Structure formats: structure tokens, C-alpha cells
Amino acid sequence: MKSIIFIVVFCFFIGLGYIDHSRYGIVYNSLEQSNSDLEDNNEKQILSAPCSEFGGG
Amino acid sequence: MIQAKKIDFFVLSFGLISSIFLVYFFKQIINFQHSLIFVIGLLLGLTLYHASFGFTGGWRNFIERSDSSALRAQFLMLAFAILLFSGIVNSTSIFYGNPIVGSVAPTNVSVIIGSFIFGLSMQLAGGCGSGTLFTLGGGNTKMFITLIFFIVGSLVGTYNFTFWLDLPSLGNISLLEKFGIINTVLIQLIFIGLLYLLCSFIDKKRNAVLNHSDIFISNGFNAIKGPWPLFLGAILLAILNFLMLNIAGHPWSVTFAFGLWGAKIADFAGIDVASWTFWTFDYPKIALKNSIFADHTSISNIGIILGALIASSLVGSFNQKTKINYKIVLAAIIGGFFMGFGARLAFGCNIGALFSGIASGSLHGWAWFLFAFIGAYFGVKARRWFYS
Numbered sequence: 001m002k003s004i005i006f007i008v009v010f011c012f013f014i015g016l017g018y019i020d021h022s023r024y025g026i027v028y029n030s031l032e033q034s035n036s037d038l039e040d041n042n043e044k045q046i047l048s049a050p051c052s053e054f055g056g057g
Numbered sequence: 058m059i060q061a062k063k064i065d066f067f068v069l070s071f072g073l074i075s076s077i078f079l080v081y082f083f084k085q086i087i088n089f090q091h092s093l094i095f096v097i098g099l100l101l102g103l104t105l106y107h108a109s110f111g112f113t114g115g116w117r118n119f120i121e122r123s124d125s126s127a128l129r130a131q132f133l134m135l136a137f138a139i140l141l142f143s144g145i146v147n148s149t150s151i152f153y154g155n156p157i158v159g160s161v162a163p164t165n166v167s168v169i170i171g172s173f174i175f176g177l178s179m180q181l182a183g184g185c186g187s188g189t190l191f192t193l194g195g196g197n198t199k200m201f202i203t204l205i206f207f208i209v210g211s212l213v214g215t216y217n218f219t220f221w222l223d224l225p226s227l228g229n230i231s232l233l234e235k236f237g238i239i240n241t242v243l244i245q246l247i248f249i250g251l252l253y254l255l256c257s258f259i260d261k262k263r264n265a266v267l268n269h270s271d272i273f274i275s276n277g278f279n280a281i282k283g284p285w286p287l288f289l290g291a292i293l294l295a296i297l298n299f300l301m302l303n304i305a306g307h308p309w310s311v312t313f314a315f316g317l318w319g320a321k322i323a324d325f326a327g328i329d330v331a332s333w334t335f336w337t338f339d340y341p342k343i344a345l346k347n348s349i350f351a352d353h354t355s356i357s358n359i360g361i362i363l364g365a366l367i368a369s370s371l372v373g374s375f376n377q378k379t380k381i382n383y384k385i386v387l388a389a390i391i392g393g394f395f396m397g398f399g400a401r402l403a404f405g406c407n408i409g410a411l412f413s414g415i416a417s418g419s420l421h422g423w424a425w426f427l428f429a430f431i432g433a434y435f436g437v438k439a440r441r442w443f444y445s
Binding site for chain 2: 001002003006007009010014017020021024025026027028029030031032050051052055056057
């Protein structure tokens with residue numbers, strides 16, 4: 001029974017994620033930036049770091 | 058926690074099918090690197106579960122019984138991660154050439170307060186950032202409550218973020234930038250070595266016997282069904298964090314996603330979170346406007362839950378009953394909420410701030426470690442009421 005409930009809840013949240021994805025789409029993908037595209041280190045920090053300024057991983 | 062049981066093929070099938078589907082799905086809607094981040098998440102979940110690699114229980118064992126085994130394994134994990142990270146942070150990915158940055162954040166009063174709150178709360182909740190995810194995936198019902206309130210706490214923590222940010226600060230201190238790679242590696246390894254010896258000394262003094270090989274062996278070791286020795290878990294976690302660094306462009310992190318999930322739900326409910334200062338910073342602002350599946354921490358977190366689910370199905374323990382009563386529910390609510398709140402103040406949890414921070418040579422990782430451990434000491438005292 002627990003596994004059924006887990007599966008339903010898990011699929012529900014993935015479904016919510018899909019609704020969010022449909023609503024916003026891929027606005028920005030940091031992994032498509034090459035190193036040479038970024039002008040300075042601050043820009044790198046902003047685009048690829050949820051751990052710091054100030055994503056806070 | 059882990060007993061020899063039959064494989065739960067129903068749960069295993071769900072775990073494998075949904076994992077394969079999500080690998081394909083992430084590749085289709087974004088790109089292959091996102092699929093790889095998800096796979097790293099799966100492997101992290103599998104490793105955390107099979108090695109029972111928890112910070113909360115390990116710290117509690119040391120505080121209550123001076124049992125240093127988990128702490129020693131964590132020190133080895135940190136040492137190995139420092140060796141892997143130090144030469145490559147602020148450089149480019151060895152696989153894709155994309156820029157990679159470490160987990161470097163300010164060492165300030167909010168880190169001290171936030172990590173103290175987090176350390177205390179994780180003892181109440183019975184799981185830290187990674188612990189909440191892998192025990193939830195492993196079938197621990199209580200952790201669902203913890204996760205919900207973790208998300209709420211993370212969101213609340215972003216509300217008044219500038220107040221905490223304005224508290225006295227030493228700024229971002231990167232040991233790598235201050236002392237160079239070689240010196241930083243030496244300084245950190247010597248410090249970790251001293252901590253390892255100190256923990257071993259305390260353990261031996263109290264328990265009379267200390268067997269250093271206890272983290273290298275595991276009774277009933279089985280590569281597929283577990284349990285794995287702590288040392289194997291430590292090495293794999295360091296390697297997986299290194300892979301995350303090279304593929305995602307940043308180290309492994311967990312709790313940013315919780316705040317983001319909360320903000321997305323609040324936004325959906327009509328609350329204008331986008332106007333809160335935290336969500337006007339560049340990275341959070343982009344994440345809020347972007348698909349949730351573009352967020353690396355979100356997809357690795359989903360991977361951790363599914364990886365642990367697969368691991369627990371192999372052990373046959375997913376459907377084990379979870380002991381739960383009103384006191385435990387209360388502990389999960391309070392612990393979850395304040396872990397989320399504390400993680401925001403401290404720029405991350407035991408993964409993003411402690412593990413990835415120290416591996417990246419950031420001083421805030423060490424401050425996090427110290428004050429979270431002090432908080433955990435009080436948390437161990439407080440949890441006795443909830444779990445009595």
C-alpha cells in the first residue's frame with residue numbers, strides 16, 4: 001500500500017513539474033554557454049552556481 | 058535499518074522504468090547534460106542508501122556515544138573531494154569545456170546563525186538535506202512531512218534575505234584564491250587530519266577500543282543489495298560530486314531546489330515572490346522564470362529520491378513500517394521548517410555549504426561545519442523529548 005501511495009504522490013509532483021515546464025519552457029540553459037561567451041568571472045558565477053551568489057545550495 | 062529480505066520487484070520496476078523515462082525526457086526537453094545530472098542524482102541516492110551515509114545519525118553517534126566512525130568517513134570524503142576539486146574550481150569542465158565554479162559564499166553572521174539552526178533542526182527531523190531525500194526515497198513516511206516543511210522553511214528564509222545578508226561579514230573567502238592550490242590543499246588536508254585524530258582520540262578514550270578499519274568493512278557486504286562500507290560511500294560521493302562539478306558547472310547542492318519549489322507553488326497561488334529581494338538576484342531570478350526541469354538541483358534531487366527507492370527495493374525494505382506518532386510528526390514539522398530556514402541563511406546545507414563549500418576551498422564551509430555541529434549538540438539533547 002505504501003508503495004502505491006508513494007508512486008501516486010511522486011507522479012503527482014512530476015506532473016506539477018510538467019505543468020510548470022509547460023508554463024515557462026526553457027527560458028535559459030546555462031550549460032549552453034561556452035567559456036568564451038562569458039565576459040567575466042562574475043557572469044560565470046551568476047549563470048552556473050546555485051551554491052553561491054546567492055542561490056545557496 | 059537494512060535486513061536481508063527479498064527484492065521488491067514492484068517498487069524496483071517503478072524505479073527503473075521511471076528513471077529510464079526521465080533520462081529520455083530530460084534529454085528531449087533540455088539536453089543530454091541534464092540527463093547526466095539526473096543519473097548522478099540516481100547514483101547519489103543509491104550510494105547514500107546502501108552506505109547509510111547520513112550526517113545526522115553520524116554526528117549524533119559521536120555526540121552521544123563518542124562513536125567516531127561516520128565522522129571519520131566524512132573527513133575522508135572531504136579530503137578526497139579537496140584533492141579532486143582544488144585543481145579545477147574556477148576553470149573549465151574536463152568533459153564539456155563549460156565554465157565551472159565552486160561553492161563559495163560569504164563567511165558572515167547569517168552563516169553562523171543559519172548553520173546552528175540547521176544543525177539543531179536536523180537532529181529533530183532525523184535527517185539533513187541529503188538525508189531527507191534518500192530516506193524519503195527509501196520509504197520513510199515521516200520524511201515526506203519533513204520535506205514539505207523543509208520547502209516551506211526554505212521559502213520563508215528567502216523573504217527577509219537582505220536583513221541577514223546585511224549582518225557583519227568577512228565576505229567571500231576562497232582559500233584557493235588567497236593561498237593558491239598547493240597551499241590550500243595542504244592546509245585543508247592537515248586540518249582534516251587533525252580533526253580525524255581528535256575524533257579518534259575522543260572515541261578511544263571513551264570506548265577503550267578504536268578500530269580504524271571499521272569504516273572499510275561492512276558485515277554482509279553485497280554490491281547490489283548493500284550494505285556498503287562507509288569508506289566506499291565516502292569515495293563514491295566525492296567522485297559523484299566531482300562529476301556533478303564537471304557536468305553541471307557547479308558542485309552538488311540540494312536546498313536551493315526546495316526554496317525554488319516553494320516559490321513556484323507560492324507564485325502559482327498568486328503570491329508575488331518575484332518581488333522579494335532574494336528572487337531578484339540574478340541566479341534565483343532566472344530559475345524562477347525558467348522551467349523547473351532546467352534547474353540542476355531539482356533534477357538531481359529527483360534522482361536521489363529515485364536512486365534511494367531503487368536501492369531500498371533491492372534490499373526489500375521500502376515497505377517497512379515507519380514508527381510515527383504525534384511527537385515525531387511535530388519533530389518532523391519543526392525540524393523540516395527550521396532546516397529550510399537555516400539553509401537559506403547559511404547559503405546551503407550539509408551538502409551545498411559543508412561538503413561542496415569545503416571541497417571548493419571556501420571558508421564558509423568550515424564555519425558551517427563548526428556551528429552546525431554545535432547546533433547538533435543541542436539538537437541531540439532536544440530530540441530526546443520527541444523520540445522518547
